[in-house]
Amino acid sequence: AFPALILSLYHGHYDEWASYCLDQRRSTETYPLIGPLIDTGLGVSAEREKRLRNDPRTDVIGVGDFDAYIASAPVWPTPDVGDAFRSAYRNTIPVMFVNGDWDTSTPIENMLAIRKYYPNSRSILVHRGTHGARRELFDQNAEVREKVRGFLKTGTFPELEENVSVAVPEFRLPSFPAPSAASE
Numbered sequence: 001a002f003p004a005l006i007l008s009l010y011h012g013h014y015d016e017w018a019s020y021c022l023d024q025r026r027s028t029e030t031y032p033l034i035g036p037l038i039d040t041g042l043g044v045s046a047e048r049e050k051r052l053r054n055d056p057r058t059d060v061i062g063v064g065d066f067d068a069y070i071a072s073a074p075v076w077p078t079p080d081v082g083d084a085f086r087s088a089y090r091n092t093i094p095v096m097f098v099n100g101d102w103d104t105s106t107p108i109e110n111m112l113a114i115r116k117y118y119p120n121s122r123s124i125l126v127h128r129g130t131h132g133a134r135r136e137l138f139d140q141n142a143e144v145r146e147k148v149r150g151f152l153k154t155g156t157f158p159e160l161e162e163n164v165s166v167a168v169p170e171f172r173l174p175s176f177p178a179p180s181a182a183s184e
Contacts, residue, residue: 004174013176040069041078045086065105088117094155095121096148098137100129122157127165136166 001020008016044052044066052058052066095118099111108125115121124144126133138145147158 001172004172007174008176011174011176011179013174016175036072036076037078040073041076042081042086043073044070045083048086088114090117090119092120093118094151094157096151096157097121097123098126098129098134099123100126100131100133100136102128103131103133105131122151122160123162124160125163127163128168129166133166137164140166 005017005020008014049070053063095115097111097115097118099106099108101108111123111125115123124137126137129136138148141164144160144164147160150156150158
């Protein structure tokens with residue numbers, strides 16, 4: 001539904017976006033605290049914050065969540081763990097990384113950058129996978145799901161494709177007719 005909401009905003013139709021925002025605010029679902037307590041509370045190093053703020057892509061896509069995360073970190077009860085904790089280091093624990101190439105929250109580059117510190121790791125790049133690529137992949141591919149379960153039980157890696165695909169999602173269309181080229 002999200003692409004339809006963006007198109008609606010672009011074309012000046014704000015009702016659906018307003019309804020979406022109200023629904024989010026009125027939700028009685030519990031809010032998982034993992035985001036603010038870990039993603040936000042643990043903070044970023046000064047070097048990482050500088051890289052985020054000076055990334056040339058922010059001119060196009062904005063600062064996203066990182067600006068709010070950094071600004072709100074002091075209000076969460078998570079103690080500052082220091083830059084040593086946030087620094088990457090070599091670790092031989094068996095790790096499997098799963099990342100979607102349609103993930104707008106965690107870019108593939110993050111996985112590629114961190115996996116070099118895990119020499120006993122495997123990566124699965126999920127074509128058309130979003131931030132929920134692991135769930136999408138496991139829901140659609142029982143063979144991969146069973147191989148990953150085997151890894152979790154034994155710590156040994158099965159023969160596994162590094163590039164897999166999930167089905168093209170169904171996108172909801174905006175509720176208004178498509179504007180003609182002449183009216184744009």
